[in-house]
Amino acid sequence: MKIRTVVVIAFVNFILSSTILQLFRINDAVPNFCIILSIVIATLSTPKNAFVFAFTSGLLQDVFLGRMLGVNFLIYGLLVFGAIKIIDIMFKGNFITPIVLMGMGTLFYHIVFYVIMFFFQSTIPLNLMLSKIIMETLMNSLIGYFIYAIIFNRVNGYKLGDFNA
Amino acid sequence: MNNRYQKFLLFAIGIVLVVLMALSFGGRDRVTFIESKLGAVLMPVQKFFTSIGNFIDEKTEPIINVLNYKDLNENLSRENEALKEQIVTLTMSQKELTELKDLRAALKYVSEDEESGYISCNVISKDMGNWFNMFTVDAGSNQGITKNSTVINGKGLVGIVYEVGESWSKVISIIDQKSSVGFEMLRVTDDFDGVLSGTTNYELIGELFDPKATVKEGDYIVTSGLGMYPKGILIGKIYEVVSDKDLVLNRIKVTPVVDFRKIDKVMIIPYQEANE
16 A cells, blocks of 8 residues: 555545544444554554554644643554554454454553643543543444454455354 | 663653643643644544434434423423512513613713634534543634633633644533633522532532522523623522531532534634633
């Protein structure tokens, strides 16, 4: 995948996530496609592509919908870094892999976000956010699983979880 | 690239990002040229997709809410009765007000400038995350919007402008946990003051300055003019008065009159230094 394709995906994701995908708010939580796609690209494409996607998405989110510059840029970058390290010790073809990665990635995003906001004295009590975080984690794991499975099939030519392939 | 150089680079990027966060925290007075132009390019596309989203939402809402219509009708009937009673009282007050205005004109009082010059705009995108309640609108410094301008819609107070581009602005809503709004009671007498802040869960929590203030559920509150917001904009309705002896100040819980889940059009009152 070319770098410019990755940048275009990041822009399309930003536009759709901030507009039409807002319709899919459940319990006031919306799935985070930046986390999902960052992990999918980090595990199924190259680290370079994953970092380009993460930084472009983070930058767009910080500039147009963020409280301050750099937060999402930093967190998505760290997320990709972590995903690249973890995928080395995990089996990409197992159907549990995307669910675990998406779930862990979402929780990691919120924990780091909370810590950064804490130092800027701008945090929100976690008890107020808990139901939203749980809902987002579930949605990300579920949607992430399907996206991962589709991309995995295209990249490897066999289905996710097909141990006879 | 050797390992040591790579680590140094990562550390340097981390430091730069932390500095950037600190500098941009609280909103910048002016965004950079590139951000402004990029926003202008993205805006029409976002506007297009938002209009599709609003269309779908509009068409599917009656189906989703079909079970709630009975309750909604009953509530509206009750509200209608209460409003009819209010009309009588307000008509009497209006007559008195007209007389007072005539008197003011007769005495040649200089009237204070009424708020004017509202800028109407559309919401083009909403926050992708779940922590804050921010959105962008399709009007910016070209339309006369400045940082800290007040954002309202047909129902009441929505929020405040956080950052301004040439043709777009970033808005932070009052239900955001870190927003605070000075309020007073919508009453002829006993207009107690206080401060409200958001809770992220579409409700507001406020504290009244007067420990002896008497407020009740169902009272409406408006902006007091303290802080950034102009005076007299409807904020919401008190749904719970927290009576706790340990609390020095009376605490209230407020439901905003604005439905923050369904904001598509807003009006902006440009910030004036006199509001400070």
